[in-house]
Amino acid sequence: MNSRRTIYRRFKSRTILGLMAFTFLLALVPLVSLLWTLAANGAATVTPHFLTASWAPVGENGGIAHAIAGSLSLLALASVVAVPLGLANGIYLARRAPTRLAHLTRLLLDVTSGIPAIIVGVFIYTVVVRREGFSLGIGFSMVAGGLALAMIMLPIFARTSEEAIRAIPRAVEEAGLALGLPRRRVILRIILRAAVPSIFTGLFLSLARVAGEAAPLLFTAFGSNDWPASPLKPVSSLPQLLFDYARQPFDELVRQAWGAALVLVAIILLIRTATFVYLRWRYSKGASIA
Amino acid sequence: MVMTTLDLDETNLDTTSPPRRAAKLRSRPIGDRAFDLSIGACAVVPPVLILLFVIVLAYGAWPAIAEFRWHFLVSAAWEPNPDKEEYGALPFILGTLISSILALALAAPIGISVASFISEVVPPSLRGLLRFVIEILATIPSVVYGLWGVFVLAPWVMNHLAPVLSKSLGFLPFFSEPFDPRNMLCAILILTIMVLPMIVSVSLDAMRSVPISYREAALGLGATRWEMIRLAVWPSARSGFIGGCILALGRALGETMAVTMVIGNEHRISQSLFAASDTVASTIANQFAEAPSDLFTASLIELALLLFLITLGVNLIARLIVRRVAIGGAD
Amino acid sequence: MNRCIALVLAISCGWLLAGAARADVTLTGAGATFPKPLYDKWSAEYNRQHPEVRINYQGIGSGGGIKQITEKTVDFGATDGPMSDKQLEKAPGILHIPMTLGAVVPVYNLPQVDAAKPLIFSGEVLAELYLGKITRWNDPKLAKLNPGVPLPDRAVTIVHRSDGSGTTFIWTDFLSKCSDAWKSGPGRATTVNWPAGRGAKGNDGVAADVKQNQGSLGYVELIYAANNNIAYGDVINPAGKAVHASVESVSAAAATITKAPPDLRISLTNAAGDAAYPISSFTWILVYKDQSDAAKAKALAEFLWWCTHDGQALSAPLHYAPLPSEFLPLVEEKIKSISVDGKPAVE
Numbered sequence: 001m002n003s004r005r006t007i008y009r010r011f012k013s014r015t016i017l018g019l020m021a022f023t024f025l026l027a028l029v030p031l032v033s034l035l036w037t038l039a040a041n042g043a044a045t046v047t048p049h050f051l052t053a054s055w056a057p058v059g060e061n062g063g064i065a066h067a068i069a070g071s072l073s074l075l076a077l078a079s080v081v082a083v084p085l086g087l088a089n090g091i092y093l094a095r096r097a098p099t100r101l102a103h104l105t106r107l108l109l110d111v112t113s114g115i116p117a118i119i120v121g122v123f124i125y126t127v128v129v130r131r132e133g134f135s136l137g138i139g140f141s142m143v144a145g146g147l148a149l150a151m152i153m154l155p156i157f158a159r160t161s162e163e164a165i166r167a168i169p170r171a172v173e174e175a176g177l178a179l180g181l182p183r184r185r186v187i188l189r190i191i192l193r194a195a196v197p198s199i200f201t202g203l204f205l206s207l208a209r210v211a212g213e214a215a216p217l218l219f220t221a222f223g224s225n226d227w228p229a230s231p232l233k234p235v236s237s238l239p240q241l242l243f244d245y246a247r248q249p250f251d252e253l254v255r256q257a258w259g260a261a262l263v264l265v266a267i268i269l270l271i272r273t274a275t276f277v278y279l280r281w282r283y284s285k286g287a288s289i290a
Numbered sequence: 291m292v293m294t295t296l297d298l299d300e301t302n303l304d305t306t307s308p309p310r311r312a313a314k315l316r317s318r319p320i321g322d323r324a325f326d327l328s329i330g331a332c333a334v335v336p337p338v339l340i341l342l343f344v345i346v347l348a349y350g351a352w353p354a355i356a357e358f359r360w361h362f363l364v365s366a367a368w369e370p371n372p373d374k375e376e377y378g379a380l381p382f383i384l385g386t387l388i389s390s391i392l393a394l395a396l397a398a399p400i401g402i403s404v405a406s407f408i409s410e411v412v413p414p415s416l417r418g419l420l421r422f423v424i425e426i427l428a429t430i431p432s433v434v435y436g437l438w439g440v441f442v443l444a445p446w447v448m449n450h451l452a453p454v455l456s457k458s459l460g461f462l463p464f465f466s467e468p469f470d471p472r473n474m475l476c477a478i479l480i481l482t483i484m485v486l487p488m489i490v491s492v493s494l495d496a497m498r499s500v501p502i503s504y505r506e507a508a509l510g511l512g513a514t515r516w517e518m519i520r521l522a523v524w525p526s527a528r529s530g531f532i533g534g535c536i537l538a539l540g541r542a543l544g545e546t547m548a549v550t551m552v553i554g555n556e557h558r559i560s561q562s563l564f565a566a567s568d569t570v571a572s573t574i575a576n577q578f579a580e581a582p583s584d585l586f587t588a589s590l591i592e593l594a595l596l597l598f599l600i601t602l603g604v605n606l607i608a609r610l611i612v613r614r615v616a617i618g619g620a621d
Numbered sequence: 622m623n624r625c626i627a628l629v630l631a632i633s634c635g636w637l638l639a640g641a642a643r644a645d646v647t648l649t650g651a652g653a654t655f656p657k658p659l660y661d662k663w664s665a666e667y668n669r670q671h672p673e674v675r676i677n678y679q680g681i682g683s684g685g686g687i688k689q690i691t692e693k694t695v696d697f698g699a700t701d702g703p704m705s706d707k708q709l710e711k712a713p714g715i716l717h718i719p720m721t722l723g724a725v726v727p728v729y730n731l732p733q734v735d736a737a738k739p740l741i742f743s744g745e746v747l748a749e750l751y752l753g754k755i756t757r758w759n760d761p762k763l764a765k766l767n768p769g770v771p772l773p774d775r776a777v778t779i780v781h782r783s784d785g786s787g788t789t790f791i792w793t794d795f796l797s798k799c800s801d802a803w804k805s806g807p808g809r810a811t812t813v814n815w816p817a818g819r820g821a822k823g824n825d826g827v828a829a830d831v832k833q834n835q836g837s838l839g840y841v842e843l844i845y846a847a848n849n850n851i852a853y854g855d856v857i858n859p860a861g862k863a864v865h866a867s868v869e870s871v872s873a874a875a876a877t878i879t880k881a882p883p884d885l886r887i888s889l890t891n892a893a894g895d896a897a898y899p900i901s902s903f904t905w906i907l908v909y910k911d912q913s914d915a916a917k918a919k920a921l922a923e924f925l926w927w928c929t930h931d932g933q934a935l936s937a938p939l940h941y942a943p944l945p946s947e948f949l950p951l952v953e954e955k956i957k958s959i960s961v962d963g964k965p966a967v968e
Contacts, residue, residue, distance in 0.1 A: 013514035020407035023400050024420070027490075030483045031427055034438045041441075057661040058848075088332035101333055107609060108336040114537070114605035115598065116544025118571050119343075122578060122594045126346050131693040134349070139694045140649065151339070158336075184325035212431020215546040215571075219579050224677045225664070226647065233647055234677060239433045243547060246437045247821065249828035249849040261434045272429050276422050370785075370812040372705060440833070448834070468756070468776040470819050471834035555783035555820030566819030576822055580685030580785035582708065582811055587688075 035265075042262030045255050051263070055225035055236075058250050064260050066227045070142075070236040073228045074221060075207055077146025082153040083203065089154075090161025090199075091187060095173075106162075113155035117148075117215040124148040125219040142228060142235040145221025149210045156209055160202025164195040197282070201275050208271040212264060214239035238264045343598060351592035353585055362592060368557045370586055377589035379570070379596065381557040386569040386597070389474060389549065390542035393481035398535050400482075401489030408490070409497040410505075410519050421494060428487035435480055436551030444476045444552055451475070452564060463561040470566040472554035478563070480548045485538035492537060492612060496530020497523055533611035540604040544597060546571040570597045646920040651679045652686020652699030653787045654824040655723055655842040656904045659939050660699070663932050667924055674920045680823055684785015684811040690715065690907045696917060698907035702790025702811050703886035714910040716955050717885050720928055722875050722942040724843045724866035725791050725900040726853035728831050731758065733773045740854040741766045741863045744799025744891075744899070747856075750777060750838060752802060753817030758836070766857075773836075779818025780830045780839035785811040788824055791902045792840045795890040843867075844940045858899040859891050870898035871942040881951060901942075910958055918966035922959045926967070929956070 053063025093106050128144045131137045138144055168191050176186035192199070214237075217223075222234035223244065238260055245257035348355075354362060358377060365378025408420045448471050455465045500523050508522035509515075524531075554566025555576055570593050578594075581587040650660075657680040664676035681689075683700035690698030691712040703717055727742050734740060746762050749755045755762060759772040782789045790811045797804040807813035821830040821839075828845035831837040843866050846853040855863040864870050874889050874897035881887060889901045906925065912918035929952050933943040944952065959966045 009514050009517070013516035016516045017407075017411050020403045020411060023403040024407045024424075027400060027404050027424060027427070027486055030438075030443075031423075031430075033442060034430065034434070037438060037442055038434070057665045058658060060665070085332055085335060088329050089336070092329045092333040101330070101337075105333045105336050107606075107613075108340055110609045111602060111605045112336055112340065114540045114544070114601055114608075115343075116546060116571055116601055118544070118546040118574050119347075119594050119598050119601075122574060122591065123343055123346060125578070126350055126591070127342075129694060134346075155336070182319045183322045184319075187325075208429060212429075212433065214431070214433045215575060218575060222649075222651075223679050224649075225661070226675050226677055229645070229647060229675075234649055234679070239431055239547075242431075242433045242437065243551075246433065246440060246551065247823065247826040247829050249825055249832050249845055249851065251849070254829075257437060261437050264431060265434055268429050268431065269426065272426065280418065367814070369814045371808045371810040371814065372707060373808065373810075445833075468778065470778055471837070472819055472821075472830070550822075555822070556815070556818065568820075576783045576820070577684075577785065577812075580682045580688055582684045582687055582785050 038258065038262050038265055041255070041258035042260075045259030046262055050256070050259055054227060058252060061252075062256070064238065064241060064256065064263065066225070067236040067238045067241040067260065068263070070221070070224065070228045071211060071238045073142060073231075074145050074149055074217070074235060074237055075211060077142060077231065078149035078153050078210060079203070079207070081147060081150035082157050082206070085150075086154055086157035086161050087192070087199070089158035090165050091192075093158070093162040094165040095187065095191075106159075109155040109158050112151075113159075117152055117213050118218075120148050120151050121216040121219045124151070124216070129220060138232060140220065140222035140234040142221060142231045142233065145217050145235060145237070146231075148216035148220045149213065152213060152216060153206045153210050156206040157202055160205060161195075161199050164198030164202060165191060167198060168194045201279065204271050204275050208268045208275075211268055211271075212239050214243045218243075340602070344595075347591055347595040347598060351588055351595045354588035354592045357585060358589075362589070363596075366557075366559055370582070372583055375583060375585050377586070379589075379593055381559050382568055382570045382573050382593060383596070384559055385474070385553070385567045386543055386571070389477045389481055389553070389567070389569055390539055392478045393485060393542050394535060394539050396478070396482040397486045397489055397538060398531075401486050401534070401538075402493050402531055404486070405490045405493035405497060406519055406523070409494055410515065410523060421490070424490045425487050427483060428491075432484070432545065432547040433551075435484060435548035439476060439480050439548055439552040443479060444471060447473070447476050447479070456564075464563050466562045467564070469564040470554050470556075472552055472566055473564045474553060474560075474567040475563040476552040477549045477567070477569070480552055481542045481545055484545060484548065485542050488538045488541055489531075489534045492534025493527065493531050496527035496534070499530070500526040529611055533608050536604055536608035536611065540601050540608060543604065544571055544601050546575050550575050570594075645673050645675060646916055647675045647677060648696045648917065648921055648924065649677045649679075650686075650697040650699060650906070651681050651689050651695045652907070653683040653701045653904055654680035655683070655701045655725075655788050655902075656699065656721055656941065657824070658844050658848075659721060659936055659941050662935055662939060663928050666932070666935065667927055671923075674924065676924065680825070682782070682784035682811075682823060683787030683790065686787075686907060687811075688785070690909075693909075696908075696921060699904065700907060701787030701902050701904040702794075703905065704907070712909075716908050716910050716958065717905040718908065718925055718929070718952060718955050719885055719903045719944060719948065720906050720925075721933070721936050721944065722871050722889070722901060722903055723940070724871050724898050725788055725795075725840050725902065726843050726846050726866045727838065727856065728828065728841055728846045728851045728853045729838045730831050730833075730835050731773060731852070732835065733771060734852070735770075736850075736852050738770070739852060739865065740770065741857065742854045743857040744795060748796045748800030748803040751779060751781070751796065751815075751817060752800075752806065753779070775836050778834065778837045779815075780821055780827050780837050781815050781818050782812070782827060783820025783822050786824075787811060787902075787904070788840065788842060789813065791890060791900060794888055795900045798891045843871075847940050856899050858895075858897055859893060860895045860897075862895050864896065864898045866898050866900075868937050868940060868942045870896055871901040872945070873897045874899070874901035875903075875942065875945050878945075881948065885951060885955070908959060910960065912959060912961050912966060915961045915966070918959055918961045922956055922967045925956050925959075926953075929953075 050063045052065050054066040056062030093102055124144050124147055128136045128138050173186055176190045217237055217240050223240050224234045224236045228235045242257055242260045245253045248254055362379055366380045367376045367378045369376045408417055452469050459465045504522040505518055508518040549569055550572035555568050556566035557568050574590055574594055578590050581590055660678045683702055686698035686700045687704055689695045758777055759774045793809045797809045821827045824841045824845050827839040828841045831839040832851050855865045857863050874892035877892040877894050891899050936943050
């Protein structure tokens, strides 16, 4: 009696664990399908010419170099805004006493990271792009696109910086203070320097996150068929080019869309995998020392 | 707690928090004060930004709010013809809610099951790798999902899933004809895939914070592995599951590019999941840059304001729950 | 650290200044997807001949072209539905400069039907299809227009535009002229309250959607169908003839205009004449008469001049019809009226 019940319980347990394994495999199906179609449809398109040539009208075999350059300059611009601000927030959150403002800032940073990217686009359009009303009136431009990406980047980067700075032992700070260094020197010269590897990891992760965003760029960076020339002009980007080309009836452009998708995913996965491997390596090194 | 000890002993070498009050008593270099001030000023940026969002969007939406008042929320009219303009957001609001909630209904059990598998079944050495693999799903850009959705998922739904569902469950209005090749079901499936890693990550964190001793106790009492998961792990991780699901809901509500590429962009309320539909975010993406009249633009900004407030609320709730879990887990 | 920050700041400031000081002129335009393949060709060709001028044209829909030129976020807009009087009030001094002519064609994806022998549609039937009254391909009304064609028994899935579109304006203009039910229902506009179907973004989006999905019916500019092996139907004109869309039949429609209004806002739908394609249209570039930046104004006027003269030779290979020669003096007059501080930008 008892043993039969035990057998049943074991059987039930095995079945359910098996089902869990099945759901895991199920979750991998779209991933495998996606990566496979990307490779199958994109690989033939990605040639040196495709990566180095700029836009050309349909039928004239253009490339995506202008979009890659555009994406890079947008990310650079976004970093210029988000990195100092994010570091400042990180320092404030990690090194100050838990004030009410710190709680609020941390909570709102987390909440900000959930704001739909498209709304960031609408916001930046209203306050930066528009020429009339309560707006900076810059027009569609790299600056507008960079600001939109910066707003999405900021919460992610600020929170990872906070964790990075928090991980530096207090003793390091105190040692610096005890030497008579001013607090700002201790923070900027000693703590930040010690946290640099983790901060860079956080930077790369947040860049990987925003590099694929198209929604905030639709009404800000706008798109261009030319190399990025000036921060005040519209600029192309990989995700937006992909969005445009994906809905084309011209086979050539759809092929280019697959190629652009492959390049974009490859870049993002490369960053992600590199940081994953790096973190594991550091963790194992840290663990062995401890 | 920490602050009071500091007040008592100003010269202590407390190692948990910088001696703020104590520092104030010493003469502080002017550079330090400027530094603290600028850091503090930066900390004000996120709250101010959120406030600015609300003001700017509310101001932009004002013409529509004044014109339609609450009818905007319950009317299904979306009539951009300049001679008879009238806007109601109901189809988009419903589309957003239906797509997100159904995606969550699919993703939540799968996500928790996957997380349980990674956390409780596979050997510890594999956990990090499997988690990373699932999290790759979260790093694929939305437009790439859209591309895949258009060329792989939507045809599969149309040619394989739709006939099966309509044959077996066709008597239900949700699976009735006619079939649009871009439809609500495609959007739901894409969203399910996109929010899954979020649920898995948060659930994994929640289960990791369950003490090992709970598991050992359950196994020691003779529980099978499944009974251990159900009786010892899940109850303690429950609020983490809920927080993760609400976070995922927030993500699904605001997801734009992949959805707009597969949903069919049609502002009609339809019972069938095979009908083209639309969401708030997708409508903004499609029409904001080209809204021909002021009232149209204002209505779209009101949509943005609605979506902003909803996602703000959802994320606030989720973060508060997740934070409580994190704090509870640390104890 | 500080040095690093200073370096980054210096580089970005220098770049900002360098960008502002560049001698090249970039003209940003946005709007209709209807003429986009031709505008793309023109901008590439013009840049080859005039490397100092770059033209960035983004196809965001005619509604977008009108909105963005009104808000002055672009240097020129483009539309294939002329701006309404109400819209012109908000953007005083806008010129409509006709650039080329095109046709809007009904496209369908029915592999069962012989592609060499296109289906025939009439305005009334298209209106009923788009009103959702005709829902199947083998409907008697469609069968009557196409005797002997094996029309399949499957649902018609309608594709329309999801963005503000001049192509939609032309299409609904035509449907309004053919069907009272359409006129009193959705009416004529760049976006309407669609009674049936699903939306796709841009002419390109509609064409791609129809191409990918069997049983679909959509409407796009001729080149999107002709260059992508998408079947497109003949349409019956007011003279009762079923006309195939082509450069010739569009030119025939344009030839029926005897007297153009001074602002050049003309509807070409349902033009009289046996050979005239009934859903033809001009497409316009929208520019402000009074410009503030002399270099830009000059480049813009010269580019428009080139497009309406030398550039016209490039239109026929892309299935667009060149501007009728009687029109040219009117167009030239418009381009010459572009001015900076009261002084003409060219000549």
